[in-house]
Amino acid sequence: MDAFFASVELLRYPQLKGLPVVIGGSRHSAEHEAQLLAQWGALEQIPVDAFPRLGRYVGRGVITTATYAARQFGVGSAMGMMKAARLCPQAILLPIDFVRYRQYSRAFKEVIVATAPVMEDRGIDEVYIDFTHVPGGQAEGGRVLAMQLQQAIFAATGLTCSVGVAPNKLLAKMASEFNKPQGVSVLQPQDLEAQIWPLPCRKINGIGPKAGAKLEALGIVSIGDLAQQPLAWLVQHFGKAYGAWLHAASHGLDDRPVVTESEPVSMSRETTFARDLHAHHDRAELTAIFTQLCERVADDLQRKGYAGRTIGVKLRYANFKSVTREITVDTFTQEAPAIRRVAGQCLKRVPLEQSIRLLGVRVGGLVHWDAAKQQAQGEVLGSGRKAGAKGDLWSLPLFD
Structure with missing residues (x-):
């Protein structure tokens, strides 16, 4: 989903569309919303100038998410709000409303499983879908189905999403980031060298800050650089399991199935x-x-x-x-x-x-x-x- 929490809030406050908005800090309360309704009559009638600004925030909270307009200033998820306030003091600050976000999460997932029931839930705003056997799912390499799902989700929720279509979960995850917001990216195996190899190694889901720093210290900056390294060399520097995984991932290989049921640990x-x-x-x-x-x-x-x-x-x-x-x-x-x-x-x-x-x-x-x-x-x-x-x-x- 595109800037999920922020997008849900923009449904509540449509007057904030196109503006830098940050979600974080305090929790939403029904009492506060009732006060706003009593004062303004309707939430969409609240003047933009009446919303609190990030620049006035004092505290130690972190940003949950931000609109794309706010991200242009370098503001991002998990950033300390005091730091974000220095980058974009004019951003509007809204409280977190997890109850509402979970409602919309269930709604968009219900739309998906109605068409493509083999769905792996990856959290409140992300899923994997195996559409191998969905009727018409292979049309235009999956692009048609992806666009149908986008339209159905928007019709049901008013929210947009971005879809990556690829032969496996690793590449689909990467492709889903190519054309945000509201994009569809189809990635075929033959596209690996042109579209994946020029990217930084950290773009592979599973290469964290420490591994990324170690790779960079070894002179490996791009995924293409990583793909050129022999398997034995990667095992020597990163261990048998992780070295083998790095080798496979750099070549776009991933055999993990879409898991429809999982248990919390x-x-x-x-x-x-x-x-x-x-x-x-x-x-x-x-x-x-x-x-x-x-x-x-x-x-x-x-x-x-x-x-x-x-x-x-x-x-x-x-x-x-x-x-x-x-x-x-x-x-x-x-x-x-x-x-x-x-x-x-x-x-x-x-x-x-x-x-x-x-x-x-x-x-x-x-x-x-x-x-x-x-x-x-x-x-x-x-x-x-x-x-x-x-x-x-x-x-x-x-x-x-």
Whole structure:
């Protein structure tokens, strides 16, 4: 989807189309929207000058997404909002509304599976589609079907998307970025040398910052440079598995199937604080936030029907260094008291001398709750009851 979160917001505020808009910072609330409606009568009637500007933002949030007009100023996803404010102070700042984004996500995916049911869900705004056996799917190398899907999605949601058509997932992902927004790019194997090899290595999904830097240090800048390296040389420098994958990827080879069903391996919740918090001076506040994170992870597990037995914490200090700790227990759980108890034990293994800017809680090793229920019944970690009342677990000392 094209600038998905921002595009959904432009449906709500059409007067902002064509303007630099940034999504991030606070969360959308129904109360605030009600106040706007009471003041202006309709959201689309709010004057552009009445919207908050990014240049006035003070805080430590990060940008979730930005319109293409904002991106022209160098503003992008995951950028700190204070930095973005220096690049584009005139950008309009809107809060995040994940409830609304999930609604539109489900809507555009329902349109796709109605035509091409072999669909792999890759998150809130992206999918892979295997249209090998879709009637008419091969017309013009897939371009006809791609355009039909674009039109159907727009008719159902008012949103645009960009489509990459290729023989495999690796190349389709790359092609989907060629002609944004609202583009269709068809990439055939014979196009590899002309369209893929001139691109930087980082354009391959799976080559991250560290591998990219190492490749550049070795004199490999483009995908074409990478493709010229012998397999043995890549294995020597990057290891057997990753070296072999780099060799295959540079030649456009990818045999991964489109997976229509997948299971989550973990669920987590984390938050970045408005100011750095210290374990000693801000103990009560940190403890309250920590408890809330455990409750939110437990709610996610219960709502989606999973349980886990690897529980961990994540901290990011004021100097941006991060640390994680985790403990694997014998019994699966989806209960907040049990998660908090084990996560609290993880905290005791983390240095707490520095101020903290981010705190997170994670539960991994997930299984379906129905499969784990019998094992969890009557266990301390399964329900939290044998250890005493809920308050007993909640009162464990933290950040001391």
